[in-house]
Amino acid sequence: MPAGTRPVFTPSLTRALAAADQIPVGSLCGYAAPWKDPATLLTACQQISAPARIVLAGPFWDDPAQAGTDLTRESTTLVQHGQAQITIVAEYFSHSARRALTAASHFAVFPYRPHPAFQGSGAIADYLAHGVPVLATDVASMAELIGDAGLIIPPGDPAAFACGLDRLAADHALRAHLRNAARQRAHLFTARHHARACLTLYEQVAGIRNQKQ
Secondary structure (H helix, E strand, O other), rough: OOOOOOOOOHHHHHHHHHHOOOOEEEEOOOOOOOOOHHHHHHHHHHHOOOEEEEEEEOOOOOOOOHHHHOOOOOOOEEEEEEEEEOOOOOOOHHHHHHHHHHHHHEEEEOOOOOOOOOOHHHHHHHHHOOOOOOEEEOOOOOOHHOOOOOEEOOOOOOOOOOOHHHHHHOOHHHHHHHHHHHHHHHHOOOHHHHHHHHHHHHHHHHHHHHHHO
């Protein structure tokens, strides 16, 4: 999202976050896709011991064919899964709405699975750029993106994901440590840093070509 984006809470997001000030909020912003694994998330939520609210935000999460599991109940109300409350905001999120969601989130959840069409997540950058720790599975470039600003667990392992959820939901000191690490990495996800990195790469390639000529 562009620098300086101000948060705007849509009515649906406001409802999803209602009365969530007493428990940590984890969220995933992005449309449902084959490389996202909500089944692992749901199973993990049944195993956690620390209360948390999980918000899945983006198009198609209310479509079982797209989501890969039936989340139609969660798209209309909060549904209790063990100690976790899960809700869906199945709509397109503008930059302002995404900024609102990151502002309201104590941590982000990225339960992904290996898939040939998945190369990396821009949504992770939104969270890290705003100091939000990330819990993600180790697929594609996730571990490289997150670095020390979150927790990385194996894909398709609900027990490991549950352990990560418990740690982020219950351990305030850990969240603060990871939040600080995320802020230290925030500059890596700015347009200026990306432009400089691209320019450096182009200059290196041009230099190599000039040497060969």
